[in-house]
Amino acid sequence: MALLNILKEGDETLRKKSRPVEEITPRILTLLDDMHETLAKAEGIGLAAPQVGILRRIVIVEIGDDKYEMINPEIISRRGVQKELEACLSVPDLYGRVKRPKFVKVRYTDRNGETHEVEGEGLKARCFCHELDHLDGVLYIDRAEETFTPDEVEDA
Numbered sequence: 001m002a003l004l005n006i007l008k009e010g011d012e013t014l015r016k017k018s019r020p021v022e023e024i025t026p027r028i029l030t031l032l033d034d035m036h037e038t039l040a041k042a043e044g045i046g047l048a049a050p051q052v053g054i055l056r057r058i059v060i061v062e063i064g065d066d067k068y069e070m071i072n073p074e075i076i077s078r079r080g081v082q083k084e085l086e087a088c089l090s091v092p093d094l095y096g097r098v099k100r101p102k103f104v105k106v107r108y109t110d111r112n113g114e115t116h117e118v119e120g121e122g123l124k125a126r127c128f129c130h131e132l133d134h135l136d137g138v139l140y141i142d143r144a145e146e147t148f149t150p151d152e153v154e155d156a
């Protein structure tokens with residue numbers, strides 16, 4: 001496995017639309033493994049392939065014991081509203097309050113080519129939405145109603 005470089009805001013790759021994965025090749029599996037290693041090192045909860053410079057529709061999410069590898073993920077239903085703070089490994093030292101659905105259901109393909117549907121609530125729903133936005137070149141700061149520096153965030 002290898003640690004990958006996480007691109008930062010300002011890199012135009014983060015603003016591009018990622019292409020679907022048509023075939024799950026050994027390269028895709030290596031990318032997934034490397035993304036897990038990179039996310040663990042960065043102590044984040046989600047990472048999208050464009051953040052490591054690969055414009056493919058792949059995200060990983062790791063919240064506690066819940067770990068997802070999502071290939072070609074799509075939000076197929078959403079309900080409710082939440083407005084909570086988000087951060088992004090590609091936008092260091094900033095937090096922002098973002099309006100998101102409270103629940104989302106995501107359909108995706110796993111590394112074995114099987115299709116799954118998973119419902120996320122709260123933090124998990126926010127994370128799914130945030131990571132899927134990366135696949136369309138959208139950063140949470142585009143949607144944030146307010147942003148905060150680490151000093152300000154304690155009062156936010």
Ligand code: ZN
Nearest residue numbers: 087088089090
């Ligand atoms: Zn992000």
